Amino acid sequence: MVRIPFKRLFLIIKMYPPQVGYFRPESLGEALEFLEREEAKVLAGGQSLIPMLKLRVLRPKYLVDIGGLKELSYIKEGDTISIGATTRHFELASRRIRGLEILQEAASKVGDVQVRNVGTIGGSVCNADPAADYPAVLTALDATMKVRSKKGTREVKAHDFFKGPFSVDLNPGEVLEEIRIPRLEGYRQTYRKVVRRAGDFALAGLALAIKLDSGVVKDVRIAFTGVSQGPHRAKEAEKVLRDSKLTKDVIKRASEASTSGANPPSDSRGSSWYRLEVMKRLLQTSLEVMANES
Ligand SMILES: Cc1cc2nc3c(=O)[nH]c(=O)nc-3n(C[C@H](O)[C@H](O)[C@H](O)COP(=O)(O)OP(=O)(O)OC[C@H]3O[C@@H](n4cnc5c(N)ncnc54)[C@H](O)[C@@H]3O)c2cc1C
Structure with a gap:
């Protein structure tokens, strides 16, 4: 018999999800009935859930696979x-x-x-x-x-x-x-993200939608990812921009204001300080492009 050292055995076990019941409903109604009765977790594409099962972060009794509905x-x-x-x-x-x-x-x-x-x-x-x-x-x-x-x-x-x-x-x-x-009719829109490697999660990402009328900002929506506990809506930056022209000074002030209330983590992708700098640069360069186009 081949003897596998305990450490390696543990790693091999962890490569597979734990045993779990699997239910594939034929309709949303059937899925909801099952979820009402059993201690179950919804499975869609499995791209995040399966890794969590492998890591034993979650241990549901059943998976309800709605991915094919x-x-x-x-x-x-x-x-x-x-x-x-x-x-x-x-x-x-x-x-x-x-x-x-x-x-x-x-x-x-x-x-x-x-x-x-x-x-x-x-x-x-x-x-x-x-x-x-x-x-x-x-x-x-x-x-x-x-x-x-x-x-x-x-x-x-x-x-x-x-x-x-x-x-x-x-x-x-x-x-x-x-x-x-x-639907945001007449808005310029962009989503930009900075990543450490291609295909990676964002170190920081910016969602920006802006409506201009004769160069004046009539409405603006700004939110970042990767810089807080959840999505960070940059209300202070929006305030700076609303009813103003996209001048160099306004863009600079809005970029500085965008970090207000953000609390970026420091991790393997980048430090908290670096993420704050990336936020400002993402907003500044995006607004500069929009100002040049208007
Ligand atoms: C290599 C890799 C790179 C990735 N890079 C990125 C990236 O750059 N940006 C990014 O945003 N994401 C990224 N992801 C995550 C990817 O977008 C996943 O597809 C997504 O997070 C989960 O979608 P899913 O359909 O696979 O959900 P699942 O993994 O099936 O489910 C995820 C969670 O949502 C719950 N759930 C699913 N659907 C429902 C529903 N309809 N109602 C209630 N609960 C539900 C599940 O119970 C589970 O808790 C990456 C994933 C991998 C594996």
Whole structure:
């Protein structure tokens, strides 16, 4: 018999998720019934959940696999854009939505091709990684989350939905069904992120949407990812910009103000100080480009 040292055996065991029951519902209704009865976790693309199971961070009794539910995979266009929770990153990355171009830009920057082919917007949003791309975009755009359970439906604003690192406003038995985003007609929009390596999570990322009228800022939405416990809406910078022209001085003051209230971590991707500098530079250069185009 081959004797495997205990240390290696432990590593080999950890490469696999623990034993877990698996249920593949045929409808959202069936999924909600199961979630009401059992101690279960929703599985969508598995890009974040499976690694967490392997690391034994989570140990649910059952997984309810909603990844194949066609009724949750759609993009509906109107004054409000409605996106089903199991819509995959690649579908958003390959579709230009008028008045919501920023979403395509953000989706195309999530991980790599493999991740985008399997991962879903709902999974990313419910996972609420502080460095994920969509939460900043959805916070800047004042998106609404439609949440369903056996008891009914409720709506939560993005600002209230993201409660902290890996924590969202979802109760046991609830599923994120849809994300609703108002169309931003006439806004210039951009999502930019700085990464240490291609395909990585953001060291810092910026979601920016701005409406100009004769060079004057009529409305502006700014949110960052990777610089706080969750998405950071830069309200102070928005205040500096609103009703002003994009002059050098205004841009500089807005960039400085963007870090107000941010509390970036220091980790292997970069120090807290470096992230604050990246925030300022991301906003400054993005605004300079927009000022030159106007
Ligand atoms: C190598 C790699 C690189 C990555 N890079 C990036 C990146 O650059 N930027 C980025 O933003 N993300 C990145 N990700 C994460 C990726 O976007 C995942 O796809 C996403 O975080 C989770 O989506 P999923 O569909 O795989 O969800 P899952 O892993 O299936 O689920 C994630 C969590 O959400 C819950 N959940 C899923 N769907 C629902 C729902 N509808 N209602 C309620 N709860 C739900 C699950 O129970 C679980 O807790 C990366 C992942 C990998 C593996």
